[in-house]
Amino acid sequence: MTGTTRRATKQREAVESYLSDGATFVSAQQIYAGMREQGSTIGLATVYRALQGLVEDEGVDALRTDDGEVVYRRCRSGSHHHHLVCRECGRTVEVEGPAVEQWADAVAGQHGFRDISHTLELFGTCDHH
Known part of the structure; x- marks a missing residue:
């Protein structure tokens, strides 16, 4: 466990599950x-903290x-990635963008x-629509 990893709590594990x-x-x-x-007594503020x-x-x-709404999903890949999101059905694809990474580093520098x-x-519309 690294120094930056937070201690797991029952509430956090429940949200992750x-x-x-x-x-x-x-x-x-x-x-x-x-x-x-599902019968949990968790509070909304606890959900946000988790x-x-x-x-x-x-x-x-x-x-x-x-x-503008923030939404969440269990991460499917262990590396830094971006998302393609369908405006119609919400289908989301994780994509890597090495050109984006290079551009961000160059602009920052x-x-x-x-x-x-x-x-x-x-954001766009997937082939299913």
Whole structure:
């Protein structure tokens, strides 16, 4: 366990377990409601804290939808990646973008920034629509 890894809590493990059942991105409100339906007594603030820790430890992907809502899904790959998201059905594909990484590093360097991070989501309509 590294120094930056947070201590696992029962609530955090429960949120992570709930997310492992779904293939699509869901909001914190949906996670909260789903867990309550399953009999959990978890609070909404606890769900948000658990999600933040899971995102920081890269166990959960978070993305901002086209309309600005943040949604979450269990991370499927262990490496840095981006998402293609269908506006119609929500289908999401994880993609790597080495050109994006090179561009981000170059732009940051030109402006004297280092130790940068970024997120990138691409929205469109998949072939199923």
